[in-house]
Amino acid sequence: MLFSILACVFGGTMRNREFIIYEDYDSLSKAVALRMAEFVRTNPQSLLCLAAGETPLGALRALVALQSENKVDLRTCWYVGLDEWLGLGYGDPGSCAQIMQDIFYGPAGIPSDHLSVFDGLDEDTDFQTKKAFDFIKARGGISLALLGIGMNGHLGFNEPGTTVDFPGGTIDLDETTRTVGKKYFAKPFPLDKGITIGLKHLLAAKRILLMANGEKKAGIVETCMRESPDPSRPASFLQDHPGFELYLDKGAASRLLDRNQE
Numbered sequence: 027m028l029f030s031i032l033a034c035v036f037g038g039t040m041r042n043r044e045f046i047i048y049e050d051y052d053s054l055s056k057a058v059a060l061r062m063a064e065f066v067r068t069n070p071q072s073l074l075c076l077a078a079g080e081t082p083l084g085a086l087r088a089l090v091a092l093q094s095e096n097k098v099d100l101r102t103c104w105y106v107g108l109d110e111w112l113g114l115g116y117g118d119p120g121s122c123a124q125i126m127q128d129i130f131y132g133p134a135g136i137p138s139d140h141l142s143v144f145d146g147l148d149e150d151t152d153f154q155t156k157k158a159f160d161f162i163k164a165r166g167g168i169s170l171a172l173l174g175i176g177m178n179g180h181l182g183f184n185e186p187g188t189t190v191d192f193p194g195g196t197i198d199l200d201e202t203t204r205t206v207g208k209k210y211f212a213k214p215f216p217l218d219k220g221i222t223i224g225l226k227h228l229l230a231a232k233r234i235l236l237m238a239n240g241e242k243k244a245g246i247v248e249t250c251m252r253e254s255p256d257p258s259r260p261a262s263f264l265q266d267h268p269g270f271e272l273y274l275d276k277g278a279a280s281r282l283l284d285r286n287q288e
């Protein structure tokens with residue numbers, strides 16, 4: 027695949043699956059954006075589930091840049107937000123909805139009726155959950171999910187302990203998520219609960235792209251990709267997904283590479 031060769035340092039294997047390593051965050055982000063553009067060109071009506079975490083933001087910015095160069099049209103696809111902090115919504119800096127609006131949905135000109143985003147301010151979380159599930163069902167499931175991996179192995183707010191049959195809904199946030207999540211907020215905010223698309227819907231996606239960068243992610247990437255799939259590390263369930271693609275920079279891949287060379 028051409029996109030894999032661009033800026034690629036070298037690849038490796040984990041449990042018989044390939045991973046591709048990029049020199050730095052910028053080349054990683056550009057490669058993922060090219061992969062997504064290729065996917066959208068061949069699946070222009072597809073439903074995408076995009077994480078609002080720190081890691082994928084570079085790829086989303088690069089994807090919008092590809093659209094401005096007329097290399098892809100992102101406006102024909104549909105989008106379901108992956109997760110949200112309960113108690114935050116549009117207009118709250120640091121909310122997933124606002125981050126995605128600022129970085130992707132707004133600049134890409136995505137029509138509002140092509141979007142389903144959790145409203146973390148709505149106390150009727152059952153309604154919010156049902157709305158997301160109905161949106162996914164109406165489009166025949168998620169075609170592509172773009173995800174980051176949390177320091178505790180979470181995907182969205184599928185926290186440690188989540189099983190593969192969890193369709194989504196509200197969840198008590200893990201201590202690691204509460205601590206790490208402070209990076210999104212200028213002011214302190216109680217990060218107790220979240221709402222998320224569950225593993226059941228994510229693992230039913232045709233393609234799942236997982237990105238990780240930086241040495242701080244090397245340990246959790248290695249654990250989730252090498253050890254047996256287990257609810258204590260939700261990202262480990264990706265290992266057996268037939269449409270799983272892993273994109274790493276050198277830092278995040280460092281432990282996998284060390285083990286490969288043993």
Ligand code: PGA
Pocket residue numbers: 077078079080081082173174175176177206207
């Ligand atoms: P998180 O997101 O740090 O909010 O868990 C994962 C990532 O995108 O790095």
